[in-house]
Amino acid sequence: MCGVFGVSLPPGSGTEAAAVASTGLFGLQHRGQESAGLAVSDGAEIFLYKDLGMIAQVLDDRRLPSFHGDLAIAHCRYSTTGSTIWENAQPTFRLGPRRAVAIGHNGNLVNTRELLSQLEGGRARLAATTDTELLTTLLADEQATDTVEALLQLLPRVRGAFALVILDKSRIIGLRDPHGFRPLVLGRIAEVAAATDAALWATEGARDGWVLSSETTGLDIIGAEYVRDVEPGEMVILESGREPRSVRFAAADPALCVFEMIYFARPDSYMEGRNLYEVRRRMGEQLAAEHPADTDLVMPVPDTGAPAAAGYAEASGIPFREGLVRNRYTGRTFIQPSQTLRHRGVTMKLNPLREVVRGKRLTVVDDSIVRGTTTKQIVALLRKAGAAEVHVRISAPPIFHPCFYGIDTQIATELIAATSSIDEIRDFIGADSLGYLSIKGVLAALDLPYDRFCFACFDGRYPEPVPYDSNRRKFMLEEPVPAHG
Numbered sequence: 001m002c003g004v005f006g007v008s009l010p011p012g013s014g015t016e017a018a019a020v021a022s023t024g025l026f027g028l029q030h031r032g033q034e035s036a037g038l039a040v041s042d043g044a045e046i047f048l049y050k051d052l053g054m055i056a057q058v059l060d061d062r063r064l065p066s067f068h069g070d071l072a073i074a075h076c077r078y079s080t081t082g083s084t085i086w087e088n089a090q091p092t093f094r095l096g097p098r099r100a101v102a103i104g105h106n107g108n109l110v111n112t113r114e115l116l117s118q119l120e121g122g123r124a125r126l127a128a129t130t131d132t133e134l135l136t137t138l139l140a141d142e143q144a145t146d147t148v149e150a151l152l153q154l155l156p157r158v159r160g161a162f163a164l165v166i167l168d169k170s171r172i173i174g175l176r177d178p179h180g181f182r183p184l185v186l187g188r189i190a191e192v193a194a195a196t197d198a199a200l201w202a203t204e205g206a207r208d209g210w211v212l213s214s215e216t217t218g219l220d221i222i223g224a225e226y227v228r229d230v231e232p233g234e235m236v237i238l239e240s241g242r243e244p245r246s247v248r249f250a251a252a253d254p255a256l257c258v259f260e261m262i263y264f265a266r267p268d269s270y271m272e273g274r275n276l277y278e279v280r281r282r283m284g285e286q287l288a289a290e291h292p293a294d295t296d297l298v299m300p301v302p303d304t305g306a307p308a309a310a311g312y313a314e315a316s317g318i319p320f321r322e323g324l325v326r327n328r329y330t331g332r333t334f335i336q337p338s339q340t341l342r343h344r345g346v347t348m349k350l351n352p353l354r355e356v357v358r359g360k361r362l363t364v365v366d367d368s369i370v371r372g373t374t375t376k377q378i379v380a381l382l383r384k385a386g387a388a389e390v391h392v393r394i395s396a397p398p399i400f401h402p403c404f405y406g407i408d409t410q411i412a413t414e415l416i417a418a419t420s421s422i423d424e425i426r427d428f429i430g431a432d433s434l435g436y437l438s439i440k441g442v443l444a445a446l447d448l449p450y451d452r453f454c455f456a457c458f459d460g461r462y463p464e465p466v467p468y469d470s471n472r473r474k475f476m477l478e479e480p481v482p483a484h485g
């Protein structure tokens with residue numbers, strides 16, 4: 001996943017752009033918790049700070065006053081290429097013969113090996129092991145003096161998923177690959193918004209400005225207004241004190257990741273003109289129609305299963321009840337469980353409400369099963385708490401195929417649906433019954449055509465061809481260089 005954010009404020013905004021960018025990034029924290037970073041330009045120099053950890057740990061108030069400049073980009077990382085090490089945190093930065101650039105990237109390239117072969121000096125020049133580092137170096141090397149021109153030279157050679165925010169000394173460029181696998185929206189900070197919402201410290205006193213954000217939640221948190229989506233194959237150029245400019249670098253062939261709609265993005269986000277809570281609630285309604293269950297309660301797996309569970313309950317007439325409490329402080333952090341705690345797995349995250357669960361027949365709604373191990377633990381937890389029956393319902397189709405476009409799903413052999421029948425999965429997770437929503441059901445809930453989305457992990461129809469050895473891609477830039485080159 002990853003979250004990317006960019007902001008352009010009028011000249012003379014002091015440290016305001018850094019404050020707005022880091023605050024906006026908080027609205028995207030769910031997209032990546034491994035590292036965070038910020039790059040700011042004052043028109044003459046680019047300043048960069050990044051580190052491993054959550055946004056609050058990395059971009060705290062003590063650091064922000066050093067970041068003067070009207071242009072800022074920010075990034076939070078969920079790794080899909082390269083390990084979780086400091087060097088791989090973003091934004092990346094590269095000083096080339098014609099430009100200095102910093103990049104925040106959401107997505108995953110599929111022709112990294114091919115691009116590496118085009119890099120003068122080869123892998124030894126890379127300071128990090130990510131496809132973003134490679135892209136940044138290639139962009140810094142481009143002959144054209146102007147960054148937009150350089151991108152027009154480079155981008156036709158780049159394939160895969162990339163929603164980027166790029167900072168040079170004088171502008172921010174936000175762009176989406178021709179399929180638009182990953183989202184990016186344009187928003188506006190209007191003077192009136194700042195005046196009416198003084199509680200939002202980041203926008204207090206701010207004048208008009210323009211922002212780019214992976215999701216609308218990044219706009220909401222700073223009080224910015226949604227203007228429009230950045231189109232697939234489009235660059236939007238932000239310069240301090242100017243209206244945005246649009247440059248098309250490729251024809252659009254839309255294929256937004258449908259998993260953004262099902263699970264990844266926040267439910268209060270808007271994508272494709274749809275509120276995602278409402279989309280997910282309708283997926284629950286569809287699921288109830290496709291896979292009814294005769295039970296006493298409908299229960300979500302928190303937090304992401306909640307909207308679909310609400311829809312399932314409404315459509316089935318079965319009461320909705322929360323029976324699992326999530327510990328919000330053991331998310332994806334850098335605290336690795338000790339040997340003693342490792343086997344406890346899901347109990348570190350979820351605790352059942354025994355009074356609710358005991359003696360009840362439950363319909364448990366979640367949004368996906370990847371390996372099946374988490375669902376198995378949840379079912380066992382509920383049975384141990386006294387559930388009479390556990391019927392699992394999934395508000396997405398079975399995942400048969402890996403993702404190559406920026407979601408770190410397992411290689412095909414680790415996906416339980418790729419190697420087991422539905423009955424075998426039901427037996428593995430220990431449920432009384434199991435039902436998945438169909439692709440048709442997802443489309444009915446979206447009320448949008450199939451060809452607007454990527455459904456590849458469900459049906460194997462990859463919008464962008466992937467190389468045969470892509471299963472090894474994540475650590476591709478960390479493998480030993482073959483002796484023959």
Ligand code: SF4
Pocket residue numbers: 181256257258259260402403404405406407454455456457458
């Ligand atoms: S393969 Fe699946 S997770 Fe990856 S972009 Fe397509 S729909 Fe999304």
